[in-house]
Amino acid sequence: MIKSKPILSINNLCVNYLTKSSYKNKQQYAVKDVSFSMFQNRSLAIVGNSGCGKTSIAMSVLKLIKPESGQVFFNGKNIHKMHRSELFNFRRQVQPVFQNPDEALDPLMTIEKSIRMALSSNILKSQKRDMIISLLENVGLGQEHLKKYPYQLSGGEKQRVCIARALSTDPKLLILDEPISSLDISNQAKIINLLKDIKEKQNLTFLLITHNPNILKFLIDDVAIMKDGEVLEMSSYNEMILNSQNEFTKRFFRNEIG
Amino acid sequence: MIKLITKIWKNKNGKFGLIIISVILFFSIFAPILTSFNPTMQNLNIVLQKPSFSHVLGTDYYGRDLFTRILYGSRVSLSISIIASAISVLFGTLIGVISGLSGKYTDNILMRIVDIMLGFPKFFILILVISMGSFSIFNTIIVLSLFSWMDTARLTRTETLLLNNTTFIKAAKAMGMNKLQIIFHHIIPNISGIVISSYSLLTGSMIILESGISFLGLGVQPPNASWGSILNEARLDPLGGWWVMLFAGIAIVTTVIGFNLLGDGLKEILQPEHYQDD
Numbered sequence: 001m002i003k004s005k006p007i008l009s010i011n012n013l014c015v016n017y018l019t020k021s022s023y024k025n026k027q028q029y030a031v032k033d034v035s036f037s038m039f040q041n042r043s044l045a046i047v048g049n050s051g052c053g054k055t056s057i058a059m060s061v062l063k064l065i066k067p068e069s070g071q072v073f074f075n076g077k078n079i080h081k082m083h084r085s086e087l088f089n090f091r092r093q094v095q096p097v098f099q100n101p102d103e104a105l106d107p108l109m110t111i112e113k114s115i116r117m118a119l120s121s122n123i124l125k126s127q128k129r130d131m132i133i134s135l136l137e138n139v140g141l142g143q144e145h146l147k148k149y150p151y152q153l154s155g156g157e158k159q160r161v162c163i164a165r166a167l168s169t170d171p172k173l174l175i176l177d178e179p180i181s182s183l184d185i186s187n188q189a190k191i192i193n194l195l196k197d198i199k200e201k202q203n204l205t206f207l208l209i210t211h212n213p214n215i216l217k218f219l220i221d222d223v224a225i226m227k228d229g230e231v232l233e234m235s236s237y238n239e240m241i242l243n244s245q246n247e248f249t250k251r252f253f254r255n256e257i258g
Numbered sequence: 259m260i261k262l263i264t265k266i267w268k269n270k271n272g273k274f275g276l277i278i279i280s281v282i283l284f285f286s287i288f289a290p291i292l293t294s295f296n297p298t299m300q301n302l303n304i305v306l307q308k309p310s311f312s313h314v315l316g317t318d319y320y321g322r323d324l325f326t327r328i329l330y331g332s333r334v335s336l337s338i339s340i341i342a343s344a345i346s347v348l349f350g351t352l353i354g355v356i357s358g359l360s361g362k363y364t365d366n367i368l369m370r371i372v373d374i375m376l377g378f379p380k381f382f383i384l385i386l387v388i389s390m391g392s393f394s395i396f397n398t399i400i401v402l403s404l405f406s407w408m409d410t411a412r413l414t415r416t417e418t419l420l421l422n423n424t425t426f427i428k429a430a431k432a433m434g435m436n437k438l439q440i441i442f443h444h445i446i447p448n449i450s451g452i453v454i455s456s457y458s459l460l461t462g463s464m465i466i467l468e469s470g471i472s473f474l475g476l477g478v479q480p481p482n483a484s485w486g487s488i489l490n491e492a493r494l495d496p497l498g499g500w501w502v503m504l505f506a507g508i509a510i511v512t513t514v515i516g517f518n519l520l521g522d523g524l525k526e527i528l529q530p531e532h533y534q535d536d
Contacts, residue, residue, distance in 0.1 A: 064428050064431060096429065103424055106430075107448075165433075
C-alpha cells in the first residue's frame with residue numbers, strides 16, 4: 001500500500017441516536033470509536049450486517065449528521081471546523097450515491113434540472129446543457145432523458161442519473177451507500193460495470209458501504225469489517241480473503257451474514 | 259397557468275369547481291353590465307315580488323332586485339374571503355417552512371404559538387373587533403387572516419419535516435445547496451400542491467365566516483349587500499319571501515362547494531405523478 005497524505009481520515013468517531021420511550025430517553029450507539037484513513041485511488045469498502053453503523057459513518061463523512069464525538073478530516077482539514085467556502089468546496093469534492101434511487105431524485109424536477117442544480121454556478125448557461133448531455137452519456141443515458149421526470153425512469157436509469165449528478169461536481173471521493181441493493185440482478189451488474197468504468201476513467205476514490213460481499217472485488221482495494229458499531233479488522237481485500245482469522249469475517253465472505 | 263387550467267379541466271372535481279368559480283367570478287366582476295338595477299335603490303311598489311321575467315330572482319322587502327343584490331353582494335364576500343385566505347396561507351406557509359427546517363427551539367416556540375392561536379375562538383374575536391370599531395373590509399380581512407393561518411402552518415411544517423428527511427434533500431445538502439436554495443427549489447415546489455388546495459378550501463370556509471358575520475348584522479351595513487346580510491334580511495319573514503333566503507343560501511353553498519371541489523381537484527392534480535412537462 002502506497003502511503004501518502006490521506007484523502008479522508010476518521011478519528012475516534014462515535015455516533016449515537018436518541019431513542020425515546022415512554023419511561024426515558026436512551027442513547028443508542030450506532031458507531032463506537034471508529035478510526036481509519038483512506039488514500040487517493042485506494043477505494044475502501046465498509047462492510048457488515050444491517051444496522052452495524054455503516055451508513056452512520058457515511059452520513060458523518062458527508063456531514064449530514066453530527067457525530068457525538070470524534071473528527072473527520074478531508075485532505076487534512078476537519079470538516080466540522082471548515083469555513084463556509086471551505087465547506088462548500090468539501091461538499092463539491094465528496095458526493096454521495098444513495099441506496100434507493102427512487103427517493104434520491106426530486107419527483108418534480110426533470111432529469112436535466114436535477115443535474116443542472118448540481119452544476120457550478122460559474123458555468124455559462126449555454127454550456128450547462130452540453131455538460132448535462134455529456135454527463136448523461138457518461139452513464140449510458142441519451143438526450144431523450146433530459147425532459148423526463150424520475151417516475152418515467154426505471155430503477156437502474158434513476159441510479160445512473162444519481163451517479164451522473166454526483167459526477168457533475170467533479171468529485172474526488174464518491175460515497176456509495178448500498179448503490180445496487182435496491183436494483184434487480186441485471187441492473188446490479190450494469191451499475192457495477194458503470195462504476196468500475198467511471199472509477200478508472202475519472203481517477204475516483206470510492207467509499208463503498210455494503211452488506212453484499214460479492215461486489216467488493218470489482219470496485220475496491222481495501223475492506224473494513226464492521227460489527228455492532230465497531231471496526232473488527234481492516235486490510236486490503238486480497239489479504240482479507242486469504243488471511244483473515246476472524247470468524248465473523250470468514251462467515252461474512254461465505255455470504256452467511258447479510 | 260394555461261397548463262394548470264388544462265390539467266384542472268381533465269380532473270372531474272377540478273373541472274366542476276373551476277366552472278362554478280369562473281361563473282361566480284364572472285357574475286361578480288361584470289355585475290354592472292349584467293344588471294340594469296341599482297342594488298341599493300328601494301322601490302316600495304314592488305316589495306317581495308316572486309321571481310319573474312323582469313326580476314329573475316324576485317325582489318326583497320324594500321323592493322330591490324334580488325339578482326342585483328346577490329351579484330353585488332358577491333363582490334364583498336369574495337373579495338374578503340379570497341384576500342384573507344391568501345394572506346393566511348402565505349403567512350402559514352412561511353411559518354410552517356421555517357418551523358420545519360429550523361432546530362428544535364425555534365420549531366417548539368413557533369408550534370406553541372400555533373397552539374395558543376388555535377385556542378382563540380376566531381368567530382367571537384372577529385365579532386368583538388368589529389363591535390369595538392366599525393365594520394370595514396380591511397378590518398375583517400386582517401382579523402380573519404390573523405386567526406386562520408395556523409392550520410396551513412401545521413400542515414406545511416409536517417410536510418417540510420418529511421421532505422427534510424428525504425434522500426433528495428440530503429443529496430441537495432451534500433451538493434452544497436444552502437437553506438434558501440433548498441426551500442425555493444425543493445420544499446416550496448413539493449408543498450405547493452397542498453398549499454394551493456388548502457387555499458381553495460380555506461376560501462370556502464372564509465365565505466361562510468364572512469356570511470356569518472353579516473348574518474349577525476355586524477358585517478356590511480345596509481343598504482349595501484353581502485350574501486350574509488341578504489340572509490339576515492330574509493330572516494324577517496322567511497316564508498313570505500322564501501326566495502330571498504333560498505337564492506342567497508344557494509349562492510353561498512354553490513360558491514363554497516365550488517372552492518372545495520377546486521381544492522380537491524388541485525390536491526389530486528398537483529401530485530408528482532401528474533406533473534409533466536411538454
